[in-house]
Structure formats: structure tokens, C-alpha cells
Amino acid sequence: MSTALIENISGKGAKKYAQKRAAQGRPIKLGTQSHNPANRRPAWPTYVFLSIVVMVSVFPLYYTALLGSSTRLEIAQSPIPRLVPGVQLLHNLGDIVSHHQIEFWMSFGNSLLVAVLVSASTVFFSTLAGFSFAKLNFRGRTALYVFIIATMAIPMQLGTIPMFIMMNTFGWIDSLTALVVPNLVVAFGVFWMTQYLSEALPYELIEAARVDGASMFRTFWSIAMPAARPAAATLALFTFVGSWNNFFWPSVVLRSQMTLPLVIPQLRGAFTADHALVMSGVLLIALPLLVVFVVVGKQLVSGVMAGAVKG
Amino acid sequence: MSRWDVKVSPYLYISPFFISFAIFGIFPIAFNVVVAMHSWHRRLGQGEYVGLDNFRWVLEQPAFWTSLQNTFSIFLLSIGPQLVFALAIAAFLDQNLRTKTFWRMSVLVPFVVMPVATALIFAQIFGQFGLVTPVIQELGLFTDVSSPFYQDRLLSHVAIATMVNFRWTGYNALIFLAAMQAVPRELYEAATIDGGGRLRQFFSITIPNIRATMIFVVLTMTIGGLQIFDEARMYDGTGTGGSNNEWLTTVLYLFNLGFGDWADRLGQAAAVAWLFALVIIAFTLINFALTRSIASSRSTRSKVPPATTRRLIAEARARAEASSRAARDAGVPTLVGTTSRSGHPDALSSAQEDTER
Numbered sequence: 001m002s003t004a005l006i007e008n009i010s011g012k013g014a015k016k017y018a019q020k021r022a023a024q025g026r027p028i029k030l031g032t033q034s035h036n037p038a039n040r041r042p043a044w045p046t047y048v049f050l051s052i053v054v055m056v057s058v059f060p061l062y063y064t065a066l067l068g069s070s071t072r073l074e075i076a077q078s079p080i081p082r083l084v085p086g087v088q089l090l091h092n093l094g095d096i097v098s099h100h101q102i103e104f105w106m107s108f109g110n111s112l113l114v115a116v117l118v119s120a121s122t123v124f125f126s127t128l129a130g131f132s133f134a135k136l137n138f139r140g141r142t143a144l145y146v147f148i149i150a151t152m153a154i155p156m157q158l159g160t161i162p163m164f165i166m167m168n169t170f171g172w173i174d175s176l177t178a179l180v181v182p183n184l185v186v187a188f189g190v191f192w193m194t195q196y197l198s199e200a201l202p203y204e205l206i207e208a209a210r211v212d213g214a215s216m217f218r219t220f221w222s223i224a225m226p227a228a229r230p231a232a233a234t235l236a237l238f239t240f241v242g243s244w245n246n247f248f249w250p251s252v253v254l255r256s257q258m259t260l261p262l263v264i265p266q267l268r269g270a271f272t273a274d275h276a277l278v279m280s281g282v283l284l285i286a287l288p289l290l291v292v293f294v295v296v297g298k299q300l301v302s303g304v305m306a307g308a309v310k311g
Numbered sequence: 312m313s314r315w316d317v318k319v320s321p322y323l324y325i326s327p328f329f330i331s332f333a334i335f336g337i338f339p340i341a342f343n344v345v346v347a348m349h350s351w352h353r354r355l356g357q358g359e360y361v362g363l364d365n366f367r368w369v370l371e372q373p374a375f376w377t378s379l380q381n382t383f384s385i386f387l388l389s390i391g392p393q394l395v396f397a398l399a400i401a402a403f404l405d406q407n408l409r410t411k412t413f414w415r416m417s418v419l420v421p422f423v424v425m426p427v428a429t430a431l432i433f434a435q436i437f438g439q440f441g442l443v444t445p446v447i448q449e450l451g452l453f454t455d456v457s458s459p460f461y462q463d464r465l466l467s468h469v470a471i472a473t474m475v476n477f478r479w480t481g482y483n484a485l486i487f488l489a490a491m492q493a494v495p496r497e498l499y500e501a502a503t504i505d506g507g508g509r510l511r512q513f514f515s516i517t518i519p520n521i522r523a524t525m526i527f528v529v530l531t532m533t534i535g536g537l538q539i540f541d542e543a544r545m546y547d548g549t550g551t552g553g554s555n556n557e558w559l560t561t562v563l564y565l566f567n568l569g570f571g572d573w574a575d576r577l578g579q580a581a582a583v584a585w586l587f588a589l590v591i592i593a594f595t596l597i598n599f600a601l602t603r604s605i606a607s608s609r610s611t612r613s614k615v616p617p618a619t620t621r622r623l624i625a626e627a628r629a630r631a632e633a634s635s636r637a638a639r640d641a642g643v644p645t646l647v648g649t650t651s652r653s654g655h656p657d658a659l660s661s662a663q664e665d666t667e668r
Contacts, residue, residue: 004506005631042406049403054417057481060432061424063442067435079442125327132324144325151336157538157562158588159339161346161569161581166339168353182335185328216320245425247541248562252570264427268548279435286428293423297416304419304482305489 003027061286068092068280075275092280101270104284107258111244114179114259119239123232125185130193131224135206136216145194151187160252167253174255183243189235192307196231197224234303237296244289260285347581354575365582375583377556378564379590381468385543385560386536388472389479393532394525396480401487402513415488418481429474430545437461437470461547467558474542483528490524491517497620504627526602533598537591538562561587 003022007015018028066082067075069089074081097104132138133145163182172178201224209219225232247261254262263285271277293300347365350358369375400418408414421429436442439458453459453466460470498516507515518525540562544550551567552559559567561583567573569580 005504007506040407042403042408046403046406046408050400050408050414050417053400053403053481054414057417057420060429060436060477061420063436064432075440079440079445125331129325129328132321136321136324138318138321141321144329148328151332153534154336154340155534155538155588155591157565158343158584159336160565161351161577161584162339162342163335164353164569165342165346165351165356165577182331185331187328187332190325190328216316220324241423245427247425247427247544248566251544252566261425261427264425264431265545265550267431272548275435275440278431282428282431286424289423289425290420293416293420297419297423298412300423301412301415301419301485304485307486 061283061290064279064283064286065089067276068283070276072274072276088276089280089283092277093284095277096267096281096284099270102263102266102281103258104263107260107263108288110176110258111260114176115240115243117180118183118243119236121180121184122186122189122239123236126189126193126235127197127225127228127232128220129185129190130195130197130228131201131220133190133194134198135201135203135224148187148190152191160249164252173253174257175253176257178253179243179246179250179259186239189239192235193228193231197228200231201227234299234306237300238303241289241300260288343581343584346578347585349578351577351581352575353570353577358578361578365578366586369579369582369586374556374559374564375561375586378552378559378561381464381543381552381556381558382537382539382560382562384465384468385472385475385539385558386533388468389475389536390529390532392472393476393480393483394529396476397483397487397528398518400481400484401491402517404484404488405491405517415485418484420481421477422479422482424478426474426478426541427545429478430542433470433474433477433542434546437473461553461557464555464557467546467553471539471542471546471558475536475539479532483532486524486528487521490521494520495620497624501620501623501627504624504631526599529602530595530599533595534591537594540566561590 003015003018006018006028021028062085065085066080069085069087069092070081071088096102133141167173167178170177172181205223205227206219209223214222245261246259250259250262258266264282267278267281271281348360348362350361350365352358404411404414404418437444437460439461444458444460447459448454453463456462460466494517498520499512502512502516539560543552543558543560543563544566546558547553551571551573552563565580565583565587568576568583
């Protein structure tokens with residue numbers, strides 16, 4: 001029995017050694033300390049496997065950089081024009097930014113404005129509602145909360161056509177308002193903040209503030225908001241990414257106004273036969289969020305993982 | 312003042328969501344019934360009442376049925392590989408890794424690349440002069456066409472499913488990882504002591520314990536995956552789903568009807584939205600029932616409470632101790648593996664039966 005255990009803990013080599021020792025009549029005696037496999041460092045095959053996964057994850061971006069740093073002729077000659085991105089990339093990026101048909105900076109500004117407004121308001125209203133659901137008592141609380149959760153299951157494409165007609169009636173077609181106002185607060189945000197606040201905010205703090213004569217809103221602002229900060233940051237991040245990457249709704253309501261995802265189909269129209277320029281444009285548009293990711297990636301990871309346990 | 316504050320504030324604070332949801336959530340869904348029963352156009356607005364004609368019209372369009380087939384084909388091509396790879400990646404990440412934050416962040420990179428950008432990159436990779444086509448034609452496959460990933464219907468689905476898999480596999484792996492980390496480590500310790508190998512541990516301990524999360528992931532994949540639009544629209548330059556509707560998905564069909572360059576049929580598009588919502592709901596329910604029954608029919612589902620686990624570990628340790636002592640005392644080499652390997656599942660399953668009763 002013990003050699004099988006040794007194999008599990010320390011591998012085949014150790015097992016062979018243990019068998020040899022046992023055959024010589026002096027088997028290895030295992031202590032009663034923990035054999036928890038979670039404490040063991042994984043061996044090299046794990047790192048090889050994960051390295052392959054990482055290479056697959058970044059390969060499309062790397063390939064884009066390769067094509068983006070080529071010229072039209074080089075791409076026509078070979079699907080892999082080079083192995084390392086080069087200075088041609090900077091020339092191509094310059095061409096994209098200065099191209100008259102592609103208003104890169106305007107689109108960038110629009111995307112940023114919409115994403116910031118939507119995430120700020122989603123965080124504020126979700127925290128406000130979450131505070132109410134998690135810590136205040138009122139009639140119908142449970143029923144209303146269950147209702148909010150139920151709304152998350154509705155396929156939103158069901159409302160696309162009426163929403164377009166509404167935007168048309170409001171005069172919001174081709175306006176950023178149509179991207180911001182319908183997304184000021186979403187069910188998921190309320191759910192997320194309620195879950196967090198019901199655990200993270202002790203009743204004693206709220207009562208202390210109330211005893212000191214603070215109004216409800218003051219209690220929310222100076223007690224609940226600071227307590228909600230970690231979950232609020234994660235929610236802001238996910239809302240930002242969602243808004244930044246959104247393609248369907250902007251392509252329904254925008255015409256001359258642009259956000260970054262809408263620029264990508266334009267690249268094809270502007271540089272029909274020039275794959276090098278198209279791909280450098282794609283890289284340019286994908287890049288801002290990747291730069292942000294380097295800074296906040298750790299938080300995004302823990303956000304995904306926290307959502308899994310709660311969801 | 313203060314009483315008023317306490318009574319009204321709770322409702323005041325939740326009201327922004329309900330106001331917003333009433334205007335941009337409930338009203339459009341109700342209004343969709345009206346739109347679907349009228350002739351309605353982008354420029355002319357509301358036309359005459361047509362009853363169920365829009366629904367009839369949609370059901371008679373071959374493109375509608377093609378789009379449903381394509382949507383499900385792409386969905387089926389993405390769900391299997393995604394689950395297998397996400398589980399494998401999660402299992403490898405669920406170890407005492409060096410620089411674990413680095414590995415976790417790396418698998419999330421595809422998630423933050425803009426989906427339309429990903430679509431264009433893969434369209435290039437699968438295109439006539441991309442990376443894949445020359446390779447498979449070199450192998451003698453699909454040499455009769457110039458760009459098989461655009462001319463063959465199934466291959467175009469494979470290409471689009473690849474984009475979806477690229478984007479979501481790492482994300483789902485992190486969700487599985489979170490669930491795996493919640494599995495009590497004592498279970499693995501007990502299995503290790505009793506000689507259960509890594510693969511055995513994965514299938515007998517990990518999978519049954521993350522069952523709820525697997526159902527959750529499959530459901531979100533279903534609802535999200537069926538609404539696929541970005542990838543199909545960006546696959547070629549015209550964005551209408553292929554010259555013979557090879558990769559026309561249902562949401563893209565809805566978009567083409569309502570907002571495309573060659574159609575202005577908001578009423579019919581609203582009918583498509585209704586029909587497709589029903590399909591999604593029905594499919595989600597079937598999927599839910601199926602996943603749940605498959606997952607719960609596994610007899611290996613763990614119901615062992617921590618106290619039992621601790622007792623098992625203590626017993627196993629005592630057995631290990633006793634047997635190594637016995638072997639040493641007798642001076643006889645132990646028979647490797649056989650006793651322990653057969654011993655372990657029995658011990659666990661009998662304990663399970665105890666707790667289940």
C-alpha cells in the first residue's frame with residue numbers, strides 16, 4: 001500500500017526506489033504528516049501544457065502584429081510574411097490614424113465617453129439599489145429582488161426592433177444618447193451589489209450612523225459606498241468592457257457617429273485589397289483595452305472567479 | 312422627516328432600476344407584439360394592421376430555416392470543444408502553480424480582445440491567403456475550391472465556432488477553476504492516500520463536485536451562444552451571411568431584415584424576434600433538463616460531509632501506517648497498488664451510501 005501512496009505523492013521514480021527498498025527488507029516509512037496533493041508543486045508537463053494554452057491565446061494578436069508590420073506586397077507573397085513585428089507597423093498605424101475615412105480619434109473618444117458614463121451610472125445605481133435590497137427593510141423586498149433576478153433570463157434581442165422605433169421617436173438615432181440612456185442600470189449590477197453588500201456591510205455600522213443622526217442617503221454615501229468599493233470596481237470593469245466591445249446595438253442606432261467596433265468593418269471598405277493596413281487597424285483598435293488589461297487584469301480574473309461561485 | 316426618510320428611501324433607491332427596466336425592458340417586449348402584427352418600415356413608420364401575416368411570411372422564408380440550422384450548427388460546434396478544453400485548462404490551473412496570477416491572466420486575454428477584431432483576425436487566418444487554407448489544400452483536401460472556409464457551409468461554421476471558442480474557453484476555464492477550488496481538499500487527500508491516480512481523482516471527485524457550475528456554464532453558453540451575431544457579420548466584407556446564406560445566423564437574419572441595405576421590414580423582423588425568443592426558451596429548458604439528468608445520474612456524485620472525510624483520512628492514515636509497519640515487521644515487500652486501488656473506491660462509496668441513507 002505505501003508504495004502506491006509514494007507514487008501518488010512523489011512519482012514513478014520514487015515508487016521504484018521504494019519498491020527496491022522494500023525488497024531489501026527496509027521499506028520507507030511514511031510519516032503521518034499531510035499528504036494533501038494541493039501543497040505539491042506541479043511538475044514540468046503542467047507548465048508545458050499551460051504555455052501552449054498561453055501561446056494559442058496570444059497567437060492571433062501576434063499574427064495580426066506580423067501582418068500589420070508588412071506591406072501589401074509581402075502579404076501577397078506569403079501568408080507568414082515575417083516572424084517578428086517590424087517598424088513598418090508604425091508607418092501603417094500612422095496611415096490608419098491619419099486616414100480621412102476613418103476617424104480613429106473621434107471613435108476612440110466616443111467609445112471612451114459612452115463606456116465611462118455607462119459604467120459610472122451602473123455602479124452608482126446598482127450600489128444604491130443593492131444597499132436597499134441588502135440592508136433596508138421594506139414591504140415586497142424579496143418579491144422585487146426575485147423579479148430582478150428573473151429578468152436576467154430574458155433574451156434581450158427580443159426588444160431590438162421596438163427599441164429602434166423608440167430611439168427613432170426620441171430623435172436619438174445617430175446619437176450617443178441611444179447608447180448611454182438604455183444602459184444606465186442593469187439587473188446584473190443590482191444582483192451583484194446586493195450579494196456583496198449583504199455580506200460585506202455589518203448592520204452595526206448602519207445603526208451607528210443612524211444613531212448619530214445621519215440621513216439615509218448620507219448613511220449610504222459615507223458607509224455603504226466605501227464598503228462596496230471592491231465589488232463596485234469589478235462591476236465597473238465588466239460594464240466598461242461590455243460597453244467598449246459592444247457591436248450589435250451601435251450598428252443598429254448609429255449612422256455617421258462611430259464607436260471603435262464600428263470602425264473595424266470600415267477598415268475593409270477603406271483598404272479593400274490591403275490586408276496589411278486592415279490588420280494594423282485591427283491591432284490599433286484592439287490595443288487600448290489590452291493595455292488596460294495589463295493593469296487591471298488581476299482584478300478581472302478575480303471578478304470572473306467570484307461571479308462563478310455566486311452565480 | 313426622519314420617519315419619512317426611513318419609509319420612502321428604500322423604494323427611492325431601487326426605483327432607478329425599475330423605471331429604466333419599465334421603459335427599456337418591459338415596454339419594448341410588449342410593444343414587439345404590436346410591431347410584429349403591423350407592416351412597419353424604418354422610414355415610413357407604422358403601416359397597416361396585418362395580423363399574423365408577418366409570422367406566416369417569416370415561416371415561409373427558406374432563409375429563416377437556414378439561419379436556425381446555422382445557429383445550432385455553430386452552437387454545437389462550439390459547446391463541446393469549449394467544455395472539454397475549459398475543464399482541462401481549469402484542472403491544470405487548479406494546482407499549486409508558480410506565478411499563478413500570470414497563468415490566469417493569460418487565459419483571459421482572448422476575452423478582452425474586441426469580438427469584431429477577433430472575427431476579422433480569424434477571417435484572415437481562414438481566408439484564401441491565410442494560414443489554414445494552404446495547409447489543408449497541401450494535404451489534398453478541398454482542392455476543388457479556392458477558399459473552402461467560405462465556400463463550404465460546414466467549414467464556415469467551423470471557422471466561426473473557432474472564434475467563439477477562442478473568446479470564451481479561457482473565461483469558462485476560470486469559472487471552472489473557481490468551482491474546483493471550492494472542492495474540499497480532504498477528498499483529494501483521501502484519494503491520494505488510497506492510491507487513486509490523478510485522472511481517477513478528476514473524474515470521481517472534481518467533476519461530480521463542480522456539477523452545479525457546469526450546469527450554470529452550459530446554460531449561459533446556450534443563451535449567449537444562440538444569439539451569435541458579431542462573428543457572423545464580420546466573417547466577410549459584405550456582412551450578410553454569405554452568398555448562399557452559408558453562415559447566416561438568426562440574429563444576423565433579424566438584423567438584415569430590419570436594418571440591412573436590401574430590406575426594410577421591421578414588422579417581419581419583430582416576428583423573427585418572437586419566434587427566436589421562443590426557440591431559445593424552449594432549447595434552454597430542454598438543455599437544462601438534459602444537463603441536470605446527465606449530471607445527477609452519475610452515481611459518483613459526492614455527498615460526503617467533511618466529518619466523514621476526516622474520519623476516512625484518519626483511517627486511511629492508520630492503515631498506511633499499520634501496513635508499512637506490518638511489512639517492515641514481516642520483512643516482506645508489499646503487493647504494490649492492487650489492494651489499495653481496489654480498496655479506495657469501496658471505502659468511499661460505502662461511506663457515501665451511509666450518508667445518503
